Amino acid sequence: MLFDIFEIREKRLQNRLCAAPLASLSGSADGLPTERSLEVYGKIAASGVALVNVEHHAVNSTGRVRPEQFLADSGEAAAAHAKIAGLIKNGGKISVAQISHGGANISSDGIFGLEGFRCLSPSGVRVGKVWEKLSAEPEKLSLPEIKKIVEDFAAAAERLVRTAGYDGVMIHAAHGYLAGQFLSPLTNLRDDAYGGTEYRRARFLYEITDAVRRTLPDAVVSVRLGAADTLPDEKPHGLAVEDTVPVARELAALGVDLISVSGNLCGYGMDRTNGSYFAPYAAAIREAVGGKVPVECTGGIRGIKSAEKLLGDGCCDLIGVGRPLVADAGFLDKWRDVI
Numbered sequence: 236m237l238f239d240i241f242e243i244r245e246k247r248l249q250n251r252l253c254a255a256p257l258a259s260l261s262g263s264a265d266g267l268p269t270e271r272s273l274e275v276y277g278k279i280a281a282s283g284v285a286l287v288n289v290e291h292h293a294v295n296s297t298g299r300v301r302p303e304q305f306l307a308d309s310g311e312a313a314a315a316h317a318k319i320a321g322l323i324k325n326g327g328k329i330s331v332a333q334i335s336h337g338g339a340n341i342s343s344d345g346i347f348g349l350e351g352f353r354c355l356s357p358s359g360v361r362v363g364k365v366w367e368k369l370s371a372e373p374e375k376l377s378l379p380e381i382k383k384i385v386e387d388f389a390a391a392a393e394r395l396v397r398t399a400g401y402d403g404v405m406i407h408a409a410h411g412y413l414a415g416q417f418l419s420p421l422t423n424l425r426d427d428a429y430g431g432t433e434y435r436r437a438r439f440l441y442e443i444t445d446a447v448r449r450t451l452p453d454a455v456v457s458v459r460l461g462a463a464d465t466l467p468d469e470k471p472h473g474l475a476v477e478d479t480v481p482v483a484r485e486l487a488a489l490g491v492d493l494i495s496v497s498g499n500l501c502g503y504g505m506d507r508t509n510g511s512y513f514a515p516y517a518a519a520i521r522e523a524v525g526g527k528v529p530v531e532c533t534g535g536i537r538g539i540k541s542a543e544k545l546l547g548d549g550c551c552d553l554i555g556v557g558r559p560l561v562a563d564a565g566f567l568d569k570w571r572d573v574i
């Protein structure tokens with residue numbers, strides 16, 4: 236099954252393996268790819284995966300999480316990213332650029348010195364360890380600011396597809412970044428149209444998805460969905476998979492081409508390296524969307540047998556691979572050996 240051909244929005248994937256988005260920390264101070272970025276993506280483009288999700292690109296200057304992050308806020312920036320899209324396409328793979336806004340989840344205090352940066356969030360709740368050494372607080376987004384960010388997602392998506400030449404975009408709604416901050420009741424304390432019920436907490440993500448889908452009717456549009464704030468083997472706290480099951484159904488109705496399942500405030504299971512730990516969440520979401528949208532599972536998948544089992548058991552349709560790919564872009568040859 237892993238080596239079966241698969242199709243997404245009339246684009247043919249040579250197998251069921253996807254490169255997970257992995258921040259390479261290789262961007263220039265103005266968020267553009269460098270020689271090192273091209274080296275990183277050249278290797279991934281030559282690996283055995285069928286689809287490459289390129290690391291998170293901030294949709295505007297307030298959405299950055301660290302200075303080395305890719306930025307997609309202008310036509311010039313998108314033109315610079317064309318080199319990466321080209322490498323992936325030349326490698327015969329489907330190319331997808333992740334679009335993101337970090338909100339209150341910053342990775343470096345160096346971000347405060349960058350032009351145009353303001354730390355915006357649903358409710359002023361701090362996310363991440365960097366805040367421990369800071370006296371500043373995140374700002375609470377106003378309604379017009381929320382609308383503007385939704386527009387910025389659609390504009391960045393359009394640039395990355397039309398100017399940079401990507402086959403599509405992945406909307407980042409995981410790992411405690413802004414869309415994930417809206418989803419979680421721990422970071423979204425609003426009592427307006429964007430907070431309170433599960434539907435209202437997801438409204439920001441729905442508006443982004445709808446805007447991106449309408450802007451790019453022919454491109455691949457996927458969502459990286461942080462299924463819960465805790466890992467499946469932990470006691471639920473905050474966002475639970477029962478909350479994201481209806482979100483996944485609504486995303487399917489909005490016309491997304493793929494849902495990539497990961498964690499929200501629990502991150503991507505940073506300290507876990509094996510065990511396909513998000514499989515229970517992927518299975519719940521796949522069942523909920525009932526075959527209308529393919530589901531990708533990523534996190535701790537480390538061998539051909541595990542991958543085949545996840546596909547065979549109906550947990551997911553596609554397998555995401557992150558850290559093994561960075562460690563050795565030739566990982567797939569070793570995986571093949573154990574069939």
Ligand SMILES: Cc1cc2nc3c(=O)[nH]c(=O)nc-3n(C[C@H](O)[C@H](O)[C@H](O)COP(=O)(O)O)c2cc1C
Binds near residue numbers: 258259508534558
């Ligand atoms: C160094 C590093 C950078 C990452 N950057 C991103 C990112 O830009 N966007 C994203 O959605 N996930 C990111 N992730 C999470 C990965 O996409 C993936 O979900 C995680 O590594 C678990 O999969 P794995 O066990 O196969 O590595 C990153 C993970 C690592 C280790």
